Amino acid sequence: MRADDETWCLPGGYTEPNESPRETAVRETREETGLTVEPVDLVGIYTRASGEYGPHGLVVHVYLCAVNGGDLEVSHEGQDVRYWSIDEVPVWHNHHHAHCARDARELWGEMANR
Template structure:
């Protein structure tokens, strides 16, 4: 459904800027390491998550996307924040102002699974060894998470 919607939308606006809404998760394991996903579209690290589909809440999106991209089931502990003034150009030339809702999450089941299309790799990292992240929005959410800020809006 989402792919068809984006194809339809891009058929109308081409590569021009659109607003896209995302939900993502910062997930800690029992050792307090953070789960990162090496993305299939740009081969860079970031927090798992994805585009909110029509009829879906941000919370539902985070739960669905984490299951699809990582194989894990999660519990949402709370919202870290809403990150709304960020711009991105995709490898195909599409441009978007991206709005991301990031959640603080815990693992509650499932098994790590790499699908090799959206996800090239998954790894838990100690906070001191986080690799470069693909987007400033992810850096800002990480900073807020580490500083125990909640209800952030940027």
């Protein structure tokens, strides 16, 4: 649960200089959840237009990741961290996080059936 607005979201954040989106996914997940992950596949690239949630546009890379270490730990950015069934999340940070989570679940199901 985010500390700033008490809603639930996927781990994520801005890419650091000289960092790839994959590296950002690994770093942000570790920082925000305590888990070490390995990206398995790109779920999708999503955009958010400027003016939709502020003055800047946003390009979001979402990765399906496998957990390979660590323990769930709350960071300074959150109040709680846990696993949820997507449809049981009480309140998503915004509709983009729920949409991305559903797309990731769909990809995971497709990969399991290969």
